[in-house]
Amino acid sequence: xxxxxxxxxxxxxxxxxxxxxxxxxxxxxxxxxxxxxxxxxxxxxxxxxxxxxxxxxxxxxxxxxxxxxxxxxxxxxxxxxxxxxxxxxxxxxxxxxxxxxxxxxxxxxxxxxxxxxxxxxxxxxxxxxxxxxxxxxxxxxxxxxxxxxxxxxxxxxxxxxxxx
Numbered sequence: 001x002x003x004x005x006x007x008x009x010x011x012x013x014x015x016x017x018x019x020x021x022x023x024x025x026x027x028x029x030x031x032x033x034x035x036x037x038x039x040x041x042x043x044x045x046x047x048x049x050x051x052x053x054x055x056x057x058x059x060x061x062x063x064x065x066x067x068x069x070x071x072x073x074x075x076x077x078x079x080x081x082x083x084x085x086x087x088x089x090x091x092x093x094x095x096x097x098x099x100x101x102x103x104x105x106x107x108x109x110x111x112x113x114x115x116x117x118x119x120x121x122x123x124x125x126x127x128x129x130x131x132x133x134x135x136x137x138x139x140x141x142x143x144x145x146x147x148x149x150x151x152x153x154x155x156x157x158x159x160x161x162x163x164x
Contacts, residue, residue, distance in 0.1 A: 034161040037145060038067030040128075042074060042096070042156040054084040060096045063155070070137060072100040090114045092126060104134035110147065124149050128160055 045059030060078030065071060078096030085091055092112035097105055112126030126147035130140035147158035 033164040034146070035164060036067065037143075037160045037162040038065050038070065039150075040065045040074070040147070040158045040160060041152050043076075044080070044156055056082045056084070058082060060094065063096075065098055067160075070098075070100055070106075070140075072098055075099050075105075088116050088118070094126070098130075100134070100137065102136070104132065104137055106130050106132040106134070106137055106140060112147070126158060128158075 040063065042063040043061045045061050058080040059076070060074065060080060061076040063074035065074060075097040078094070081093040083091045083093070090113070092110070092114065094112070095107075095109045098108055099105055108128055108130055110126040110128040112124070115123040117123075128145045128147055130137075130143065130145075132138065132140055144163045145160050146163060147160045150157050150159055
């Protein structure tokens, strides 16, 4: 016995996929869409060490951020708890506070990875998350973002994009 799928296939017709059979939309996104949110330039201090063998703590002592919808300064103290997973992979865990130019506070955390596989370009991405009770900036509580580093001497800098 062939069953329904075998009978359809025997007639030269294709059987519906599992998603189509469940009524899923045939359209799938071709790519992510994003828009520029802000540039973040962090001032960092010396390395500390933590009790977990491969963890370093880097102080975030200040900085600035600026984009079309918000700008201000980065308040210290903050920090980056960097875990060295292997010689080619580090995991970032950063926490800091933004103070907007209109005196509103936004708590910022991000995880990230820095991968430096031999023979390949360094891969470095972060995923900032924002928390605020400021009504004007409450929209930040519900966005997904990706940060991509850029070079500013003696600073850690990211261009942050909101994923749409």
